[in-house]
Amino acid sequence: xAHRQEADCSSRSYWQSEHSPxxxxxxxxxxxxxxxxxxxPGLEAAPRPNILIAFADDWGKYAHAYAGRTPxxxxxxxxxxxxxxxxxxxVLFHNAFVTAPSCTPCRSSLLSGQxxxxxxxxxxxxxxxxxxxxxxxxxxxxxxxxHIGQSYKVWxxxxxxxxxxxxxxFAYNSAGNRFSRFSQTVSAALDPDEARAELFKEVRDNxxxxxxxxxxxxxxxxxxxxxxxxxxxxxxSGADLWGxxxxxxxxxxxxxxxxxxxxxxxxxxxxxxxxxxxxxVGVLLAELESMGELDNTIVLVSGDHGIPGFxxxxxxxxxxxxxxxxxxRWGDQVKTNRQVDDFVNLMDLAPTFLEAAALPIPExxxxxxxxxxxxxxxxxxxxxxxxxxxxxxERHVASAREAMxxxxxxxIRTAQFLYIRNFRPxxxxxxxxxxxxxxxxxxxxxxxxxxxxFAAFGDFDASPTKAFLAEARNRPEMxxxxxxxxxxxxxxxxxxxxxxxxxxxxxxxxxxFQKVREELSDQLFEELRTTRDPRVSEGKQRFEHPxxxxxxx
Numbered sequence: 170x171a172h173r174q175e176a177d178c179s180s181r182s183y184w185q186s187e188h189s190p191x192x193x194x195x196x197x198x199x200x201x202x203x204x205x206x207x208x209x210p211g212l213e214a215a216p217r218p219n220i221l222i223a224f225a226d227d228w229g230k231y232a233h234a235y236a237g238r239t240p241x242x243x244x245x246x247x248x249x250x251x252x253x254x255x256x257x258x259x260v261l262f263h264n265a266f267v268t269a270p271s272c273t274p275c276r277s278s279l280l281s282g283q284x285x286x287x288x289x290x291x292x293x294x295x296x297x298x299x300x301x302x303x304x305x306x307x308x309x310x311x312x313x314x315x316h317i318g319q320s321y322k323v324w325x326x327x328x329x330x331x332x333x334x335x336x337x338x339f340a341y342n343s344a345g346n347r348f349s350r351f352s353q354t355v356s357a358a359l360d361p362d363e364a365r366a367e368l369f370k371e372v373r374d375n376x377x378x379x380x381x382x383x384x385x386x387x388x389x390x391x392x393x394x395x396x397x398x399x400x401x402x403x404x405x406s407g408a409d410l411w412g413x414x415x416x417x418x419x420x421x422x423x424x425x426x427x428x429x430x431x432x433x434x435x436x437x438x439x440x441x442x443x444x445x446x447x448x449x450v451g452v453l454l455a456e457l458e459s460m461g462e463l464d465n466t467i468v469l470v471s472g473d474h475g476i477p478g479f480x481x482x483x484x485x486x487x488x489x490x491x492x493x494x495x496x497x498r499w500g501d502q503v504k505t506n507r508q509v510d511d512f513v514n515l516m517d518l519a520p521t522f523l524e525a526a527a528l529p530i531p532e533x534x535x536x537x538x539x540x541x542x543x544x545x546x547x548x549x550x551x552x553x554x555x556x557x558x559x560x561x562x563e564r565h566v567a568s569a570r571e572a573m574x575x576x577x578x579x580x581i582r583t584a585q586f587l588y589i590r591n592f593r594p595x596x597x598x599x600x601x602x603x604x605x606x607x608x609x610x611x612x613x614x615x616x617x618x619x620x621x622x623f624a625a626f627g628d629f630d631a632s633p634t635k636a637f638l639a640e641a642r643n644r645p646e647m648x649x650x651x652x653x654x655x656x657x658x659x660x661x662x663x664x665x666x667x668x669x670x671x672x673x674x675x676x677x678x679x680x681x682f683q684k685v686r687e688e689l690s691d692q693l694f695e696e697l698r699t700t701r702d703p704r705v706s707e708g709k710q711r712f713e714h715p716x717x718x719x720x721x722x
Contacts, residue, residue: 219390269292305519317391475492488672508549559579626655
């Protein structure tokens with residue numbers, strides 16, 4: 170996918186130019202024009218759309234709308250009627266990816282419209298600090314007159330110690346934050362149905378509190394970001410709360426997972442949380458309809474990376490970790506029931522929202538607006554240049570490796586191939602087991618691996634699946650599964666998706682694929698150099714030094 174290329178990648182240069190007296194004057198004039206168009210008799214401006222972003226924590230590409238194209242997957246089992254409705258009444262994207270399979274860098278990228286490695290300390294999880302020299306679409310919308318707000322989780326531009334706006338200024342959680350612990354709350358209740366209704370009421374009331382502060386005729390941008398799909402959820406809740414039989418997943422899970430009862434149950438519990446999120450999206454759609462605002466609202470639903478606590482998912486550059494659901498509805502601005510194969514990186518959303526709001530797209534953004542794709546007709550490949558995405562990873566959990574070292578990776582994904590470059594293959598991808606080897610052990614108690622992410626392999630969330638794999642590590646029939654989960658990886662990985670859709674057979678060293686490997690490597694590194702990735706454009710390797718490593722400031 171060809172991304173926007175800027176003449177000056179310096180965010181400082183952008184910030185200074187955007188806040189010069191001339192720029193300020195231009196913006197003032199633009200605002201005056203908007204006001205005049207809104208109030209001068211005989212002149213009618215096209216309404217700027219509202220924007221509703223429903224963004225689930227740790228939600229990989231699991232929605233029933235995806236069941237038709239590839240049979241025998243968990244998408245056959247999960248029920249997501251509200252996501253499916255948005256897809257049917259708008260556009261369903263089959264090749265949507267995050268720039269990084271970790272929440273903070275993914276969200277930094279989405280908010281800034283840039284690759285995560287260009288967002289300073291926003292490129293890491295723990296120790297992240299937002300750099301206000303980097304423009305972000307919510308604040309640009311706010312400056313242009315949008316009423317903005319969020320409920321639950323979003324990596325907001327700023328914290329109390331460095332934000333001119335203040336971290337809570339745009340937060341609307343007055344009704345509570347219990348929805349993010351959906352299965353915990355409902356499972357512990359004396360009356361589960363009543364508890365479920367209270368949680369959906371909380372979602373509704375938080376949104377209503379946001380709307381109640383909206384000035385008349387002001388477009389809004391609202392971010393709904395619950396974390397219930399993130400660990401930990403209650404074991405057995407998929408069946409107990411949603412009627413998802415774990416055995417219905419038999420033969421439907423990726424083949425790098427042992428198809429055993431405990432892992433099927435773990436996956437079923439995850440799908441239950443996905444269904445809870447989807448039901449909350451239904452609450453918001455009903456609110457928009459009751460307000461008469463649904464058709465003038467861009468409704469976008471997606472997630473920040475793959476499933477937590479499973480091999481090759483969260484914190485990995487395989488599809489299981491970086492492919493996400495994406496559906497967009499926008500009244501008569503978007504033709505209905507379209508299925509699009511164009512490759513989309515979620516950093517493309519920032520310029521999309523700005524263009525939809527008739528605002529200029531900052532040159533510093535490396536994402537490209539999706540508006541031409543959204544407004545096109547037909548399905549399939551719309552823009553031929555959107556034929557790849559680039560993803561990457563630096564550091565997730567600070568304690569996963571000694572001295573807070575990252576596990577640096579970059580990858581390029583096309584329709585036929587996935588090429589991954591592991592810059593430090595001597596390191597453990599999921600982090601080390603403190604004081605232990607891999608294998609043999611001894612390792613921490615298996616109960617610790619099921620409950621405490623940091624007991625070992627900190628970039629792999631604690632889960633029943635993690636504990637099962639660790640406990641089974643010395644069983645010969647489990648060796649391949651354990652290696653998929655925890656083992657070291659070579660400097661280069663290449664997967665032929667036509668014969669290996671689950672990316673399990675590395676053909677990087679095969680003579681048959683040498684030309685492909687070289688071409689994809691060249692293409693990947695050209696993108697990294699063009700966008701000034703510090704991993705390849707700086708000799709000192711910025712991400713290997715403080716404040717990205719060592720003590721957090």
